[in-house]
Amino acid sequence: MLQEIKINSSRVGVLIGKGGATKKELETRTHAVITIDSKEGLVKVEGDDEHTVSLLRAVEVINAVNRGFSPERAFEMIEDEDLLLDLIDLTTMADGPKQLDRLRGRIIGKDGRAREQIEEMTDVEISVFGKTVALIGYPEQLKTARAAVDMLKQGVPHENVFAFLDKKKREAKRDMISYYY
Numbered sequence: 001m002l003q004e005i006k007i008n009s010s011r012v013g014v015l016i017g018k019g020g021a022t023k024k025e026l027e028t029r030t031h032a033v034i035t036i037d038s039k040e041g042l043v044k045v046e047g048d049d050e051h052t053v054s055l056l057r058a059v060e061v062i063n064a065v066n067r068g069f070s071p072e073r074a075f076e077m078i079e080d081e082d083l084l085l086d087l088i089d090l091t092t093m094a095d096g097p098k099q100l101d102r103l104r105g106r107i108i109g110k111d112g113r114a115r116e117q118i119e120e121m122t123d124v125e126i127s128v129f130g131k132t133v134a135l136i137g138y139p140e141q142l143k144t145a146r147a148a149v150d151m152l153k154q155g156v157p158h159e160n161v162f163a164f165l166d167k168k169k170r171e172a173k174r175d176m177i178s179y180y181y
Contacts, residue, residue: 001052003045003059007066008130012038015065022071029078030058054078060085064136068129076125077136086142088133093153104128106152114158118148121165144168 007015016023016036027034031051035044043062047055057078064074064085077083094100108115108128115126124137124145135145144165151161 001047001049001055003055005043005045005059005062005066007041007043007062009038009041011066011068012036012041014071015043015062017071022065025075026058026061026071029075030054030061032058034058034062053081057081063087064127064134067132067134068127069125069134069136073125073136082138083136084139084142086135086137086146088135088146088149088153089131090133090153091131094131100131103153106155106158107133107149109158114152117162118145118165121162121169122148140172 014022016038017025023034023036026032030047032045032047032055035046036042037044045055045058045062047058060077061071061074064077065071067085067087077085090100090103094103106114107126109117115128118124119126122137122141122145124135124141126145126149127134133149135142135149137145148161148165151164152158
């Protein structure tokens with residue numbers, strides 16, 4: 001089995017790691033052979049059919065690193081197979097570079113506080129990089145975090161988004177309590 005991924009030239013070094021350590025660790029943990037063409041930014045992930053799932057996980061980790069996550073954060077998806085990567089394309093809402101910057105700014109917030117608050121309230125890790133927002137989390141939390149990002153993209157005031165997240169968090173807590181009692 002072979003998968004090819006085109007990655008941003010600025011992320012090639014991060015994927016390789018110091019002395020090739022990140023690439024080696026990813027190969028070891030996923031039983032994949034990874035070839036990186038640093039000039040083209042082309043990554044080939046190869047492996048046998050016996051390790052298809054871990055090969056696909058390797059591709060997901062590479063995509064996460066490519067979208068701005070640190071290798072450590074991306075590797076969490078190998079440790080916990082229930083964690084997923086979700087990508088949100090910002091270009092659908094932005095007509096040009098200024099609008100794209102404004103959207104990124106709304107999602108990140110002043111000094112990164114909006115992004116941090118969404119991460120805290122949903123238990124989802126967020127990376128705003130280039131023209132995308134990448135999310136790593138469990139399916140239910142991803143759905144909530146994606147809804148919050150979509151609300152910010154559409155211009156909903158931050159306080160309304162945080163009120164929505166607070167309501168979702170209370171509902172989740174209530175559901176968990178009623179499940180056990």
